[in-house]
Amino acid sequence: MPKFKASAVSNAARAAMLAQLPPGIRSRQINNGNGLNVHILEAGFEQPGRECVLLLHGFPELAFSWRKVMVPLAEAGYHVVAPDQRGYGLTEGGDARYDGDLSQYGFLNLVRDALGVVFALGYDSVAAVVGHDMGSPVAGTCALTRPDVFRSVALMSAPYPGTPEYRFDGQSSAQAIAKVHADLAALTPPRLHYQRYFCQPDANAHMLECEQGLSDFLRAYFHMKSADWAGNNPAPLSSASAADLATMPTYYILEQGKTIAESVGAAMPSREQVAACGWLSDAELAVYTGIFADTGLQGGLQYYRALGSAQGQAEMLLFDGRQITVPSCFLSGAKDWGTYQSPGALEAMQSRVCTDMRFCELIDGAGHWLEQEQPQQVVDRLLAFLAGQSADSSAKN
Incomplete structure (x- = not known):
């Protein structure tokens, strides 16, 4: 064995x-x-x-x-x-x-x-x-x-x-992705795609060691991406241009220089909202907090790094x-x-x-x-x- x-x-x-x-x-x-x-x-x-x-x-x-x-x-x-x-x-x-x-x-x-x-x-x-x-x-x-x-x-x-x-037009998919990221960084204010952010070496520490603490980070993250957050009114985007991508909430397209914990922290639900959340109790949230505090989140972040890597793209060309x-x-x-x-x-x-x-x-x-x-x-x-x-x-x- x-x-x-x-x-x-x-x-x-x-x-x-x-x-x-x-x-x-x-x-x-x-x-x-x-x-x-x-x-x-x-x-x-x-x-x-x-x-x-x-x-x-x-x-x-x-x-x-x-x-x-x-x-x-x-x-x-x-x-x-x-x-x-x-x-x-x-x-x-x-x-x-x-x-x-x-x-x-x-x-x-x-x-x-x-x-x-x-x-x-x-x-x-x-x-x-x-x-x-x-x-x-x-x-x-x-x-x-x-x-x-x-x-x-x-x-x-x-x-x-x-x-x-x-691709036989001289531009690989990796080059096309790199251009989108460059265009996002050129916006005013500069923006950063969350998948690029998750590939950074300090992303794990930003979540584990954030100022509000891991539990409050996870609560805000789960809340902001749920139907409970009033800011979620999704609709199809006209294109994959940086300008169109930047119309999505900041948990997808971050303000460059801000961590994900800072981005979702602004949407931290009130005590009343947490008490009214019927789908994620404090005890259930504590399961995520306790396990991720022990393991970190880098294992999950590796998926994003592999997805965007040249090796990952090449093996799927098969x-x-x-x-x-x-x-x-x-x-x-x-x-x-x-x-x-x-x-x-x-x-x-x-x-x-x-x-x-x-x-x-x-x-x-x-x-x-x-x-x-x-x-x-x-x-x-x-x-x-x-x-x-x-x-x-x-x-x-």
Whole structure:
């Protein structure tokens, strides 16, 4: 058996997480065969023979983020599994150092992580892989590269625009991205894209050691990207120009020179607003605070660094032109700017990348954290999506 590094998560933080899980969800570790001792939450595990649904979280989230949808999905007859992804939470074995092995966070290796979880659980395929935020492109890549295993895909909050394309016009995709960042820096006042900010070596420390403290930073971050913040009124952008991108809130396009903690701190909810927040209690927030205080956030930031790296772009060129042919759907919050932050991605996903898109829906009353803000709405739509595939199988038989 491989030896994994000891978990950085304290017993107190682990206990706080377990105390906030709904009855019917268990926590355990499994070896995924790809260098990780993966922490998973699962529901519906009591009855063998169920189809599996795999849930992949984003940033700054954990498997814990799926707690509100897992039991209802299990009650509908599925084995529901949510891992702490590489570099996150109680999962052991990944290199989460800024100067560590960034290639571990390339999308193809993240697909290997997911495959390893599926196979370790004794499955040869899953009914669906569901990805939220940065988990969405991971889930999309799973369905793109291994449709035999990931028989359908639900993408949430981040449209999947497909893989990088070969360019023969003298300008690489990396050069095009660099121009956008340069144009943002040339605005008055200068601006900085959040993904470029997350790639900086001090971004982790800015969040962990911010003046307001990690708990208040996370509270403000979750609040500002939710439907609770009055400033979220998303709409399609006319173009991907710096001027158009800069119309988005400052948690996406920062004022250059400000940290993310300073940017969201201005939207810190009042005590009354926190008390009225029905989707993230102080005890639930403490789970994130306790775990990220122990592990840091660099593991999650590595995804952004790998996504924009030349190596990450190059390895995905292997799949240039390949489409997602399994059934797919897209869900996002009606108050989520993530739907539109990459102009053209939503349209490309529906018209070119996904050949069997069943529906694309924006959920009222939800911002970016829709599986937490409106869990029943998410459950209803995922079950309808899965039922449609069951009906297809019955018709074929």
